[in-house]
Amino acid sequence: MNFWNYNQSERETVGYLLGDLPEDKMTEFEMRYFSDDELFDHMLMVKHELVDAYVRRHLDAETHEKFERHFLATPGGQQEVAFASALREKLNQTQPAPAKPQTSRWLKLFGAWSWPEFGLAAATLLLVAIGFGWLVIQNRKLNHELASARAEREAESKQNEQLRETLAQLTAPTPTPSIIAPQQPEPPIQNDRLYAFNIRPNTKGSSDSPTAKTETGMNGVRLKLELNFKPVELRCLVELKAPNGATIGRQRLRARSLPQGGYYVQADFRMENLKAGKYEATVTGRDVDDNQQRTIPYSFTIEPKDQ
Amino acid sequence: MIDHRDALETLLSWLSPDKDQAGQIYERLRRKLIEMFARRGVPTLFWHELADETLDRIGRKLAEGETIHNPEPMAYAFGVSQFVLSEFWRRQRRRVGSETQLDDLSSRDLIEIAAKDGLREERQEKELRLECMDAALKTLQPEDESLMRACHHDDLCQQTANRRQAAERLNWEENSLRVHLHRIRLTLQRKVRACIERRQRNL
Numbered sequence: 047m048n049f050w051n052y053n054q055s056e057r058e059t060v061g062y063l064l065g066d067l068p069e070d071k072m073t074e075f076e077m078r079y080f081s082d083d084e085l086f087d088h089m090l091m092v093k094h095e096l097v098d099a100y101v102r103r104h105l106d107a108e109t110h111e112k113f114e115r116h117f118l119a120t121p122g123g124q125q126e127v128a129f130a131s132a133l134r135e136k137l138n139q140t141q142p143a144p145a146k147p148q149t150s151r152w153l154k155l156f157g158a159w160s161w162p163e164f165g166l167a168a169a170t171l172l173l174v175a176i177g178f179g180w181l182v183i184q185n186r187k188l189n190h191e192l193a194s195a196r197a198e199r200e201a202e203s204k205q206n207e208q209l210r211e212t213l214a215q216l217t218a219p220t221p222t223p224s225i226i227a228p229q230q231p232e233p234p235i236q237n238d239r240l241y242a243f244n245i246r247p248n249t250k251g252s253s254d255s256p257t258a259k260t261e262t263g264m265n266g267v268r269l270k271l272e273l274n275f276k277p278v279e280l281r282c283l284v285e286l287k288a289p290n291g292a293t294i295g296r297q298r299l300r301a302r303s304l305p306q307g308g309y310y311v312q313a314d315f316r317m318e319n320l321k322a323g324k325y326e327a328t329v330t331g332r333d334v335d336d337n338q339q340r341t342i343p344y345s346f347t348i349e350p351k352d353q
Numbered sequence: 354m355i356d357h358r359d360a361l362e363t364l365l366s367w368l369s370p371d372k373d374q375a376g377q378i379y380e381r382l383r384r385k386l387i388e389m390f391a392r393r394g395v396p397t398l399f400w401h402e403l404a405d406e407t408l409d410r411i412g413r414k415l416a417e418g419e420t421i422h423n424p425e426p427m428a429y430a431f432g433v434s435q436f437v438l439s440e441f442w443r444r445q446r447r448r449v450g451s452e453t454q455l456d457d458l459s460s461r462d463l464i465e466i467a468a469k470d471g472l473r474e475e476r477q478e479k480e481l482r483l484e485c486m487d488a489a490l491k492t493l494q495p496e497d498e499s500l501m502r503a504c505h506h507d508d509l510c511q512q513t514a515n516r517r518q519a520a521e522r523l524n525w526e527e528n529s530l531r532v533h534l535h536r537i538r539l540t541l542q543r544k545v546r547a548c549i550e551r552r553q554r555n556l
Contacts (some may be wrong), residue, residue, distance in 0.1 A: 062392075063392070073435075076389055076431065077431050079385065080382075080385055080428060080430065080431040081425060081427045081428055081431075083381065086388075090388070090535070090539070091531060091532065091535040095531075120392065120393075120394040121391070121394075121395075121396050121397040122391030122392065122394075122395075122397065122400070123391075125397065128478075128479070128482060129482070129486075129542060129545065132479070132482045132486045132545075133486060133505075133538075133541065134505065135483060135486075136483065136486045136487055137502055137505040137506075278398060303554070334398075
């Protein structure tokens with residue numbers, strides 16, 4: 047490939063980025079850019095150009111293959127390509143503005159003016175300044191009114207949210223008081239009546255495992271499981287087992303943060319004919335502190351309806 | 354026992370007696386470490402951790418009174434980073450066992466769920482990145498934004514043959530144009546990253 051007629055040093059940089067250099071040369075190159083700020087900046091620039099060329103399909107087949115095999119195989123490379131693709135997409139959405147020559151703005155503004163033109167411009171500026179002052183005062187007044195309207199609307203929206211929560215609690219029995227407040231309202235689940243359980247870790251086997259009475263028409267459970275660790279990339283796996291030990295379902299979900307600190311994960315499991323008994327759930331994920339896998343057990347019980 | 358703050362203080366005064374300058378050298382060294390770890394295939398999550406571990410280790414050595422024979426801090430830091438990196442890969446290899454444990458949970462259903470989730474997350478991340486890019490582009494100086502658009506249109510500034518002509522057309526010196534575009538891009542990258550992190554925290 048022509049690689050934009052890069053010079054020897056730039057070709058070495060491309061070789062480093064594409065994993066073309068032998069290990070010792072690679073280490074030597076890194077040592078050099080650690081000691082040489084200019085080389086480091088230059089390496090970053092060549093990297094951006096290389097990534098752009100990949101995204102725009104300017105690389106020849108051999109370089110393209112090397113790029114995918116080496117550069118794109120690293121998480122860092124994937125991020126660079128994702129960024130370059132997004133940039134390209136956004137820049138392609140609109141037509142470019144006509145290229146402007148690089149001349150001083152002041153020179154462009156005043157360079158060709160005569161003194162009478164300056165006088166006229168000064169008078170116009172004065173009028174504009176007076177008008178602007180008036181606009182600022184009006185704007186402040188409007189902002190003040192807007193702020194009070196916003197405050198009123200927020201209070202109204204909070205009230206509505208509280209009402210929705212109360213309604214949700216009435217339609218789905220919550221055996222324990224809610225300790226988990228979601229940061230944003232949950233989307234309504236249509237045609238579903240779910241048992242809602244908010245469970246803290248380590249309730250398995252203990253007496254405070256939440257319970258609910260069997261009700262007709264219930265077709266699933268909503269579990270809000272509080273975590274005692276922060277999962278890596280907030281990813282975790284939730285697994286639910288029926289009283290007979292059969293797996294009801296597994297879901298890979300993202301943990302969310304609790305307003306008071308800590309994390310929780312929410313999972314909905316749809317089940318026809320919910321049977322009474324003790325259900326067990328686990329959340330598995332990697333702890334961000336030590337990258338070790340953690341599996342947290344939870345349980346809840348659905349009791350038979352009183353006869 | 355040397356605490357983290359003492360280690361940092363000692364490291365900074367080793368980098369430069371001038372506090373401001375020491376801070377700048379520290380930040381630059383950290384950026385180089387992160388870039389090197391990224392190029393060496395370290396997962397994203399660990400870039401900052403390993404960079405901080407390297408810097409902390411140097412600070413502790415200095416605070417403990419160990420004599421460092423290498424007079425060039427950057428070269429010395431590079432040496433330490435190589436130890437940190439090889440220890441990291443050793444730790445990762447030991448964790449292969451626990452990886453398998455998580456994979457044991459994978460049934461066919463689970464893999465399907467994971468694949469669907471993965472695709473959904475990817476789509477969400479892409480949308481988020483585009484939104485953040487849009488916002489970041491709007492914060493650029495108007496002349497920088499139009500330069501970026503002009504350059505990207507028809508791949509004007511992409512290849513050297515074109516780049517020279519493009520630079521002439523845009524009234525720039527070729528190398529200055531390259532450097533300027535690179536700086537705009539670094540700014541955009543920083544803004545997009547901050548926006549994504551902020552939005553993900555609020556999810």
